[in-house]
Amino acid sequence: MDDTILSLKTQLLEREREIAALKKKLHQMEQGNSMLTELQEKVTNLSPLISNVTLSNEDIMRYSRQLLLPELGVKGQVALSNVSVLVVGCGGLGCPLAQYLAAAGIGRLGLLDYDVVELSNLHRQVLHSEVTQGQPKALSAAQAIRRLNSTVQCVPYHLQLSRDNARQLIQQYPLMNYCSDNVPTRYLVNDACVLAGKPLVSASALRMEGQLTVYNYRGGPCYRCLFPSPPPPETVTNCSDGGVLGVVPGIMGCLQALEVLKIASGQGSSFEQQLLMFDGQEGRFRSIRLRSRQIECVVCGEKPTLTELQDYEQFCGSAATDKCRRLTLLTKEQRVSVQEYRAILDGSTPHLLLDVRPKVEVDICHLSTSINIPLASLEDKKAEHITLLKETISNLRQQTKSQVPVFVVCKLGNDSQKAVQLLEKMSGVETEQITVKDISGGLMAWAKNIDHSFPQY
Ligand SMILES: Nc1ncnc2c1ncn2[C@@H]1O[C@H](COP(=O)(O)OP(=O)(O)OP(=O)(O)O)[C@@H](O)[C@H]1O
Numbered sequence: 429m430d431d432t433i434l435s436l437k438t439q440l441l442e443r444e445r446e447i448a449a450l451k452k453k454l455h456q457m458e459q460g461n462s463m464l465t466e467l468q469e470k471v472t473n474l475s476p477l478i479s480n481v482t483l484s485n486e487d488i489m490r491y492s493r494q495l496l497l498p499e500l501g502v503k504g505q506v507a508l509s510n511v512s513v514l515v516v517g518c519g520g521l522g523c524p525l526a527q528y529l530a531a532a533g534i535g536r537l538g539l540l541d542y543d544v545v546e547l548s549n550l551h552r553q554v555l556h557s558e559v560t561q562g563q564p565k566a567l568s569a570a571q572a573i574r575r576l577n578s579t580v581q582c583v584p585y586h587l588q589l590s591r592d593n594a595r596q597l598i599q600q601y602p603l604m605n606y607c608s609d610n611v612p613t614r615y616l617v618n619d620a621c622v623l624a625g626k627p628l629v630s631a632s633a634l635r636m637e638g639q640l641t642v643y644n645y646r647g648g649p650c651y652r653c654l655f656p657s658p659p660p661p662e663t664v665t666n667c668s669d670g671g672v673l674g675v676v677p678g679i680m681g682c683l684q685a686l687e688v689l690k691i692a693s694g695q696g697s698s699f700e701q702q703l704l705m706f707d708g709q710e711g712r713f714r715s716i717r718l719r720s721r722q723i724e725c726v727v728c729g730e731k732p733t734l735t736e737l738q739d740y741e742q743f744c745g746s747a748a749t750d751k752c753r754r755l756t757l758l759t760k761e762q763r764v765s766v767q768e769y770r771a772i773l774d775g776s777t778p779h780l781l782l783d784v785r786p787k788v789e790v791d792i793c794h795l796s797t798s799i800n801i802p803l804a805s806l807e808d809k810k811a812e813h814i815t816l817l818k819e820t821i822s823n824l825r826q827q828t829k830s831q832v833p834v835f836v837v838c839k840l841g842n843d844s845q846k847a848v849q850l851l852e853k854m855s856g857v858e859t860e861q862i863t864v865k866d867i868s869g870g871l872m873a874w875a876k877n878i879d880h881s882f883p884q885y
């Protein structure tokens with residue numbers, strides 16, 4: 429029994445020694461930990477001071493309200509001041525984007541646009557003004573940016589982005605923005621970004637709607653992955669055709685600025701495979717998931733066949749500007765110039781002048797002898813419009829006793845050509861009773877060449 433007690437006592441002593449040793453170890457570890465915590469605290473306290481080196485007192489005051497955001501902080505602000513961003517297009521999207529990037533303290537801002545400021549730009553292109561009308565947009569925007577924040581290095585490029593200069597320009601900027609308005613430039617910027625491995629923050633706005641995506645970012649798709657081939661040129665509507673409420677590109681440009689600031693300050697963007705859609709009429713934002721990067725994509729896929737920039741105007745079948753978007757759907761014989769139409773008016777030849785613009789445009793201005801049937805109504809064969817057309821033709825036929833000349837007009841001479849094609853084969857209209865031609869260049873050519881008092885829009 430004594431032996432058993434002795435053995436138990438010995439075991440107890442051993443356990444007590446082990447416990448003491450463990451306690452000692454624990455104590456040492458705790459001490460080490462607290463030293464580590466102390467060290468960490470010291471580092472945390474020191475790190476703003478370390479990164480402060482690049483922020484002046486004036487910077488701290490200027491950016492104080494955003495420096496207070498834990499998501500940005502000094503580290504993010506310093507990152508912003510070290511980043512270079514290129515804005516392609518200083519129009520409705522590019523202006524608000526550049527304005528907020530400059531205000532937030534982006535280091536270097538490239539502002540690229542080939543065009544000059546026009547009066548019709550001012551309702552949405554908020555960096556330009558009445559006094560900079562006629563000046564290159566890139567310079568006008570740079571002037572406004574310098575007034576806002578002289579610490580931003582602002583580089584204006586008054587030129588057209590093309591296959592010849594795109595790669596060299598994009599190479600200088602780690603972050604790209606698409607703010608332009610035509611399909612060839614969209615493909616050009618996409619391809620140049622993929623080839624240079626740069627993310628592309630892209631937006632668009634038309635009428636009351638806008639869209640935003642970040643292409644070629646964190647393994648997400650590029651523009652070509654989603655749209656391998658361009659849309660037919662005649663299906664593309666731009667702001668000068670479809671109209672736009674200025675604040676809509678304003679909102680989309682600001683959203684672009686937000687994504688740029690997040691990416692540049694290291695917060696990242698969640699739009700690498702998402703399309704944000706804004707409906708200004710409904711006041712609603714929706715986000716849809718896009719298809720992923722396509723392995724067969726010709727530019728970013730596994731076996732890319734497009735390794736150099738191509739001829740984008742040829743690829744898209746349209747010009748890389750929206751200025752001279754002129755369709756040629758008819759033969760010469762099916763068209764008259766504004767001068768020829770003027771002679772017809774002067775000769776008082778009985779005819780029908782059919783204005784195929786939407787009613788909102790007719791309300792802006794029209795020729796007094798015209799009747800209005802919008803192209804969309806002709807396409808839909810709206811009963812009341814077809815009746816109006818038939819009745820007018822039959823009245824005129826009583827005067828002419830022969831085929832009635834019908835002249836179709838629109839703003840620029842694109843929709844009028846589509847209307848001629850439509851009328852020539854339209855059932856319900858006695859097509860053998862009429863000859864149909866369009867007025868080349870439309871009412872804007874009329875305003876420029878015939879009647880200078882006619883409004884341009
Ligand atoms: N390849 C390009 N290189 C440089 N700038 C471009 C290029 N393509 C388009 N742009 C510019 O992008 C801008 C797009 O702006 P926005 O869509 O607001 O249209 P806009 O052409 O100014 O106006 P509107 O269509 O009303 O005449 C324009 O200023 C245009 O000059």
Ligand SMILES: [Zn+2]
Pocket residue numbers: 649650651652653654721722725726727728729
């Ligand atoms: Zn792709």
